Amino acid sequence: MSTLLTAMTVVLCLAMLVAAFVAVSGKSLPIAILAAGLVSLLASVLFLILASPDVAMTEAAIGSGLTTFLFFFVLGRVRSGEKEDSHHG
Amino acid sequence: MISYLAMATGFLLILIGFYGVLTNRNILRMIVAFTIADSGVNLAIVAIGYMPGRTAPILDATVKAGDAASRFIDPLPQALVLTAIVISVGVTALMLAYAYKLYEKRRSLDIAKFTELKW
Amino acid sequence: MVKRFVALLLLVAVGAMFTTLLVGYGPDLELNLTARYYAEHSAADIGAANIVTAIIATYRGLDTLGEVTVLFLSATILGLVLAQGRRQASRGSSLVPAGELLTTGSRVLAPLIILLGVYVFVNGHLTPGGGFQGGAIIASGMLLLLLADPVKRFSHRLIATVESLAGIFYVAIGLIGLFLAGGFLDNRFLPTGELGALVSAGAIPLIYSLIGLKVGAEFSTMLAKLSETEAL
Numbered sequence: 001m002s003t004l005l006t007a008m009t010v011v012l013c014l015a016m017l018v019a020a021f022v023a024v025s026g027k028s029l030p031i032a033i034l035a036a037g038l039v040s041l042l043a044s045v046l047f048l049i050l051a052s053p054d055v056a057m058t059e060a061a062i063g064s065g066l067t068t069f070l071f072f073f074v075l076g077r078v079r080s081g082e083k084e085d086s087h088h089g
Numbered sequence: 090m091i092s093y094l095a096m097a098t099g100f101l102l103i104l105i106g107f108y109g110v111l112t113n114r115n116i117l118r119m120i121v122a123f124t125i126a127d128s129g130v131n132l133a134i135v136a137i138g139y140m141p142g143r144t145a146p147i148l149d150a151t152v153k154a155g156d157a158a159s160r161f162i163d164p165l166p167q168a169l170v171l172t173a174i175v176i177s178v179g180v181t182a183l184m185l186a187y188a189y190k191l192y193e194k195r196r197s198l199d200i201a202k203f204t205e206l207k208w
Numbered sequence: 209m210v211k212r213f214v215a216l217l218l219l220v221a222v223g224a225m226f227t228t229l230l231v232g233y234g235p236d237l238e239l240n241l242t243a244r245y246y247a248e249h250s251a252a253d254i255g256a257a258n259i260v261t262a263i264i265a266t267y268r269g270l271d272t273l274g275e276v277t278v279l280f281l282s283a284t285i286l287g288l289v290l291a292q293g294r295r296q297a298s299r300g301s302s303l304v305p306a307g308e309l310l311t312t313g314s315r316v317l318a319p320l321i322i323l324l325g326v327y328v329f330v331n332g333h334l335t336p337g338g339g340f341q342g343g344a345i346i347a348s349g350m351l352l353l354l355l356a357d358p359v360k361r362f363s364h365r366l367i368a369t370v371e372s373l374a375g376i377f378y379v380a381i382g383l384i385g386l387f388l389a390g391g392f393l394d395n396r397f398l399p400t401g402e403l404g405a406l407v408s409a410g411a412i413p414l415i416y417s418l419i420g421l422k423v424g425a426e427f428s429t430m431l432a433k434l435s436e437t438e439a440l
Binding site for chain 2: 002005006009010013016017020021023024025029032033036039040043046047049050051052053054055058059062063066067070071073074075077078
């Protein structure tokens, strides 16, 4: 049982790191925002494995839901911000 | 073992978030990187309170009140992280409002263009 | 190039600090003193089955009051920063009306989502959940209504009234605890009841319901204010 949990933890951690890389250095801004939401969602599952159901619920509702919506509201109002140079070098 | 992995992932997420803040020039990308660093901090704090072999701190039919101290993990980091998550979404909303206002003034989201505070 | 190099150097330094923290960490075998006190005494003193709720609402209730204040401040400042004139009437004609599926689906789903949010914060002292989670779920229901009908204006006065009244009653409950029970935000001025019943844990259901309403109203205000800005 605990090897299953350890294997799940390893998979979740690797997926979180890959999603974080995509969010920080991806080319397109909507994909970066969705990748940040994915990091929040995977962190919420990891909180459940760490025996914290309260924190998991809060992170899923607030971190993965409301923050992504806030980003997309503002992104929708700032349509031409993408044309600027978004990555240095 | 699980808490080691979770804590290491939390620290790595903090580092990735800082890297994103330091090297990006688009303001919205910097705010996304702050969000990732926030998730990393919360993960690292919750991983401190985990004890292997024990369960979540909720009294129900399986865990009576008598043996609570020997079957529960530390409930204090969870209370702290709950507060931290809610406040981080408030701060993110405020950062986004300021980004919107900056774009309204200058029509640009490139932080190198805002040079009024430079010497 | 130099900027990249300096950034990487800074990250390596912070990473070295984190590595020393990670190497020196070992999971505890026994609960430390504070956690043991909370685990042993929360059932007898507070009467709440969810120990994290007991910590947030009563043992560290002042932190929760500070957090609610920070949220209130951020929602207010958001409204101040984004203050526009009256939204132009021609704005509505440029939006595509939402499809039939979204409109009908939101009419069916939004009451259920709000009901789930109310359930989560009313049962905060028995099961995982509480005021903040329930408030976020209620705000998601409001968001669904906002997405389905973007032209519809929310009655800001109603939401602001709910938020202000919830905040005032929360502080009033704290003061009642000061006069009738052990201290500020002590929940024992109502009977503690038996462990696991819905009406138990003193004033914690009341406190969490007020926090849930306040947080839900604040998040809804944030979303409504952001959606009423103009496209630039």
